[in-house]
Amino acid sequence: MYCSGAVLIGIISVIFAHLGDAAAGLRYRIVALNAWSMLLIAPLGMITITWLTRLLFNGAQGSGIPQTIATLHMHNFMLVDKILTLRIALGKVLMTCLGLICGASIGREGPSVQIGASIMHAFSRAMRQHNDVTRHGMILAGGAAGMAAAFNTPLAGVVFAIEELAHSFEQKSSGRTLTVIIFSGITAIALLGNYTYFGRANTSIPVGVAWLAVLVCGVSGGLAGGLFARCVIRLSKGLPGSLRPFAARFPLGFAALCGLLLALIGLVSDGATYGTGYLQARGIIDGTLHYPASFFFLKYLSILITFCSGIPGGMFAPSLAIGAGMGGWIGQFLPHTSPGAVVLLGMAAYFCGVAQSPLTATIIVMEICDNQQVTLALLATAFLAFGVSRMICPHPLYSVLATGFMEKTEQKEIQKKTDPSPETGPS
Structure with a gap:
């Protein structure tokens, strides 16, 4: 039965991809017609997303990866049932697409992880599984399959399950995880074709002076990525200064402020910082687009602002775009290495950072x-x-976010038990 769940993950990933592309396409047309209109569309869009998420899809906020990691460490499955719901999965799809329309710097890969985990968890409940290891294994398999189907990278899905989601690979769940990833991947390929996410990059880095790029990109990506992770961890614990009480008291006003800032950055970058950054990264990889160093900094800032807003959306694709921008800029100073190769190294370095x-x-x-x-x-x-990243940020980003999410969720459950009064609205 879990093979049916894997096929469903593949189908939903393809639908999500088409909806995301359509949303991005609509935004491109809006910007082409009148770039200044984003000063109105972005704030209104962020207000709408925040309001709908709190009203209908509470729990869909954020990336989805920390939430999935947290459920793998929970043994109270009544709590897991509230986190990995099909309602929240639907909210992830709809709100992420709406975010892409209004210019938020987000990707669909992180949400795909929680969507995949939610689908397999639903199948686990339908199969009436009660063993903790088996149920966690289904969540792990679904999350990895969601990421693999989103990027069309089955091998990366397996490694992601080992390295990021579970930090281990239990023998009992390994076969199930591989099977789910394979079936969801086959489904995505059958519907979309055997494509590569960024096309084919025919470049190489011969051993020798060209490997100077490894040193430069590794250090630069580790520094930039580690600093970003440290900033995100700090922001996840509370906004600085007067922004914290303002965001708590006026969440819609804060969302509008974030939208306005994203629109202003988009205007400065000529629209390059909006959305996933997919087209920008692909253009940098194949050499058809060239961006100044400001693209790296502005995209960096736009992701931080989007994270602060709390809307649904992931950071994988935007991080790859930042890495591509960094590599494209570094490549001009390394004439002994193929520019396309330096871009790939920049992507890997920043993503890992x-x-x-x-x-x-x-x-x-x-x-x-x-x-x-x-x-x-x-x-x-x-x-x-x-x-290098570990020296700046000693603890992995998603593990810290997962721990924080788990602590907040458990605190809310304790408060509900100690305060039996009915809630007046969504938190």
């Missing part, structure tokens, strides 16, 4: 660009970035 998952970073960049020639250089860059 943020997530601190060197194997996932290596495999995902290798698969999304269909290039095995640079695997060794990617691996060396990712591990160097991992070491």
Whole structure:
């Protein structure tokens, strides 16, 4: 029966991809007609997302990866049932697409992880499974399959399950995880074709002076990614200064402020910072687009603002775009290395600097660009970035966010038990 769940994950991932592309396409048309209109559309869109999420899809906020990791460590499955619901999964799809329309700097890969986990958890309940290991295994398999189907990277899905979601790979769940990823991947390929996320990058990095790019990208990506992760962790514990009480008292007003800032950054960048950054990253990889260093900084800032807003959406695709921008800028100073190769190294370095998952970073960049020639250089860059990032941010981003989410969820449950008075509205 869990194979049916895997097929469903693949189908929903394809639908999500089409809806996301349609949302991004609508935004491009709006910006092309009148770029200044985003000053109105972005704040109104962020208000709408915040209001709908709190009213109808409470629990859909954020990436989805920390929530999935948290459920893998929970043994109170009544609590898990409230986190991994099909209602929240639907909210992830709808609100992420709406966020792409209004210019939020988000991706659909993180939400796909929680969506996949929710689907497999629903199948686990339908199968009346009661063993904790089996139920956690289904959640793990669904989350990994969601990520694999979103990027069309089955191998990266397996590594992601080992390195990021579970930090281990139990023998009992390994076969199920592989099966679910394979079936969801086959479904996505059958519907979309055997494509690569960023096309095919035919480039190589011969051993020698060209490997200077490994050192430069590894250190730069580790520094930038580690600083980003540290900022996100700090912001997850509370906004600085007077922003915290303002956001708590006027959540819709704060959402509008975030939308206005995103629109202003979008105007400065000529629209390059809106959305996932997919087209920008692909253009940088194939050499058809060239961006100044400001693209890296402005995209960096737009993701932080989007995270502060709390709307549903992931950071994977925008992080790859930032890494591509960083690599594209560094490449002009390294004439002995192919510019396209430096871009790939920048993507792996920054992605690893943020997530601190060197194997996932290596495999995902290798698969999304269909290039095995640079695997060794990617691996060396990712591990160097991992070491540098750890010096700046000692604890992995998603693990810290998962721990914080779990603590807040448990505190809410305790408050509900001690305060039996009915709630007057969504929190």
